Amino acid sequence: MAKHDLNPLTALGHDLPEVIAIGPYLIKERFDVALASVAMRRGRDKDLAKAAKAAGVPLPAPARAEIVTPYSAFWVAPEMWIVEADFGSHEDIAGHLKLVLGDAASITEQTDAWVRFDISAADLSPLLERLSNLDLASLPIGYASRTVIEHLGAYLIKRRETEVTLYGPRASAQSLLHALEVTAKSVI
Amino acid sequence: MIINHPILGPRDAQEFVYLGDANLINRPDGLTASPQEMHDYVYLRTNPAGEHRELWYHEQGDRSWLVVTRNTVTHEITKVELARDVARQMGRSK
Numbered sequence: 096m097a098k099h100d101l102n103p104l105t106a107l108g109h110d111l112p113e114v115i116a117i118g119p120y121l122i123k124e125r126f127d128v129a130l131a132s133v134a135m136r137r138g139r140d141k142d143l144a145k146a147a148k149a150a151g152v153p154l155p156a157p158a159r160a161e162i163v164t165p166y167s168a169f170w171v172a173p174e175m176w177i178v179e180a181d182f183g184s185h186e187d188i189a190g191h192l193k194l195v196l197g198d199a200a201s202i203t204e205q206t207d208a209w210v211r212f213d214i215s216a217a218d219l220s221p222l223l224e225r226l227s228n229l230d231l232a233s234l235p236i237g238y239a240s241r242t243v244i245e246h247l248g249a250y251l252i253k254r255r256e257t258e259v260t261l262y263g264p265r266a267s268a269q270s271l272l273h274a275l276e277v278t279a280k281s282v283i
Numbered sequence: 284m285i286i287n288h289p290i291l292g293p294r295d296a297q298e299f300v301y302l303g304d305a306n307l308i309n310r311p312d313g314l315t316a317s318p319q320e321m322h323d324y325v326y327l328r329t330n331p332a333g334e335h336r337e338l339w340y341h342e343q344g345d346r347s348w349l350v351v352t353r354n355t356v357t358h359e360i361t362k363v364e365l366a367r368d369v370a371r372q373m374g375r376s377k
Contacts (some may be wrong), residue, residue: 157290157345172345173290173365228295240291243298243343 106210106268115276118283119216122275128179129188130205130262133196135174143199150195152178160239160252169239169252177205177250177262210268212275215258221282223259226274227251231259245274286351287363291344298343304328305336305350308370332356338366 105112105126112124133152135143147154153161153168154176160169167179180188189204196202216222223231227242229251239252247270249263263271284296306328311320333356339349348366353359 170345173347173367228297241344241346248343 106265107272113272115272117276117279119218120222120279120283121215122272122279123213123215124272125211125213125260127182128206128211129182129185130209131178131188131192132171132203132205133168133176133178133192134172134201136198136200139199140174143196146196146199152192152195155237155239158238158240160237160254162237162254169250171239171241171250182206208265209262210265210271212261212263212272213254213258214261214275217257219257219259222275222279223251225278225282244271247271247274284358284360286339286349286360288341288344288347288349289363289365290347291341294341294344298341299349300340300342302338302340302348305338305366305369307338308350308366308373308375334361 102110104110105124107113107124112126113122114124115122133154144154150166151163152166153163155161155168155170157170157173161167165180165184168176169179171177178188178192180191185191186206188206189202192200192202214222220232223229226244227249229240229242231253234253236253236255239250241248242251243249244261244263247263247267249261249271252260252262254260261271261275285293286296286299288294309324311324313321316324333354334352335355336350336352339351341347341349350362350364350366350369351360352362354361
């Protein structure tokens with residue numbers, strides 16, 4: 096095997112994830128999460144539900160996220176989810192899932208396709224109501240949906256009243272962060 | 284305009300992309316259809332002033348295709364279904 100000494104980079108191109116505080120808003124880049132998409136194969140509802148239950152992979156209802164260990168998941172489309180796990184223990188998340196879910200679902204690795212920002216503040220509404228047409232204040236905890244932020248399609252998960260996760264396209268990581276920063280600065 | 288998504292509830296039309304007449308679901312079998320039938324499927328659309336069934340794609344949402352029944356005069360939306368369910372009811376996509 097070729098010898099190399101390459102270092103992994105975060106979505107923003109650095110060695111370590113960025114943490115940015117703007118007024119009350121704390122924006123944390125996360126790169127310790129492995130992702131995979133799980134799409135049910137047609138007619139395999141029962142097989143998939145059974146295998147997922149046995150393996151502890153949650154398959155939440157539409158527009159919901161479920162956070163458990165080692166696997167968390169959020170709904171993205173009918174019969175399709177994105178599963179999250181700790182990168183340290185599940186770097187090969189697609190391989191792990193294929194083992195437990197078998198051919199009841201189609202699985203693709205998504206880890207390096209997204210940039211993840213965890214945003215926290217006592218009140219996130221002033222920031223997010225300017226960025227997305229989801230009405231954050233009225234959404235229940237555990238809500239997950241795709242939305243548009245500036246021109247970018249992103250997934251928003253409401254983890255707590257004071258914390259949301261955004262997954263945006265990794266290739267536009269800096270643009271998404273820019274949108275968050277500019278908006279946060281304008282509302283503080 | 285608000286589209287009442289059958290799974291996700293009311294969503295802004297901004298999140299959707301419009302494709303056109305829902306009759307696109309009824310593609311004739313390319314191996315048996317006559318050239319005339321294929322031509323009519325590809326090129327001919329009715330353009331009603333009134334109730335119209337059309338395909339919308341929830342691009343910035345759950346990426347589902349919908350069949351939206353909309354009045355083209357008043358923009359009133361009377362029915363929204365998953366295109367998948369509509370197609371299967373018609374015996375397609377088995």
